[in-house]
Amino acid sequence: MTRAVIFDCDGVLVDTEQISNTVLAGLLTQAGLVTTFEDCMRDYRGRSIASVLALAVQRNGAPLPEDLADRYYADVEAVFARELEAVPGVVDALDRIALPSCVASSGPHHKMAVTLRRTGLWERFEGRIFSASEVEHGKPAPDLFLHAARAMGFEPASTAVVEDSLPGIEAARAAGMRALAFARHTAAGELAAAGGEPFSDMADLPGLLAA
Numbered sequence: 001m002t003r004a005v006i007f008d009c010d011g012v013l014v015d016t017e018q019i020s021n022t023v024l025a026g027l028l029t030q031a032g033l034v035t036t037f038e039d040c041m042r043d044y045r046g047r048s049i050a051s052v053l054a055l056a057v058q059r060n061g062a063p064l065p066e067d068l069a070d071r072y073y074a075d076v077e078a079v080f081a082r083e084l085e086a087v088p089g090v091v092d093a094l095d096r097i098a099l100p101s102c103v104a105s106s107g108p109h110h111k112m113a114v115t116l117r118r119t120g121l122w123e124r125f126e127g128r129i130f131s132a133s134e135v136e137h138g139k140p141a142p143d144l145f146l147h148a149a150r151a152m153g154f155e156p157a158s159t160a161v162v163e164d165s166l167p168g169i170e171a172a173r174a175a176g177m178r179a180l181a182f183a184r185h186t187a188a189g190e191l192a193a194a195g196g197e198p199f200s201d202m203a204d205l206p207g208l209l210a211a
Contacts, residue, residue, distance in 0.1 A: 046165025089202030142175035
């Protein structure tokens with residue numbers, strides 16, 4: 001039985017993926033590593049910026065600008081503050097979920113402060129928000145979800161993670177947690193192959209958690 005739930009932030013609570021990956025593709029291309037939006041969605045989504053840049057440096061075969069991460073956050077947060085919205089249907093879903101919950105994201109706290117406040121979700125999770133910056137290894141390692149569970153007093157075996165990326169699903173399964181896979185930006189078959197339970201409508205989430 002599921003007794004607690006950990007929510008990813010980007011792509012699950014807040015509709016950041018279009019903005020974030022468009023900005024990232026532009027910055028990497030400007031730095032000399034030609035990258036498309038589709039490349040970012042496929043290869044970098046769900047990872048911390050440190051992990052993203054490590055992969056990008058490998059592909060580039062040379063260092064990237066030292067300020068690229070700072071420029072990325074400055075650019076995306078400026079757009080978020082103007083136009084970001086919650087993921088469709090997630091507010092109604094949250095209203096119907098009574099389980100103890102928290103947020104655990106690859107993004108840093110300053111980014112979540114912008115996105116969750118802009119979408120009106122900050123008050124729901126304030127004091128229960130965890131970042132990959134707090135652990136040694138980001139997704140797909142299990143460190144972040146295990147850290148959040150320890151802090152919240154959740155037992156991994158009875159905890160569900162709501163994720164939308166392959167690294168997130170892999171991290172949840174590695175942590176010994178149930179992985180509910182929101183199949184909006186990744187094919188349901190790919191998420192299922194990684195150990196996730198795919199769903200495509202946030203209206204279905206409360207029922208899945210109660211099952």
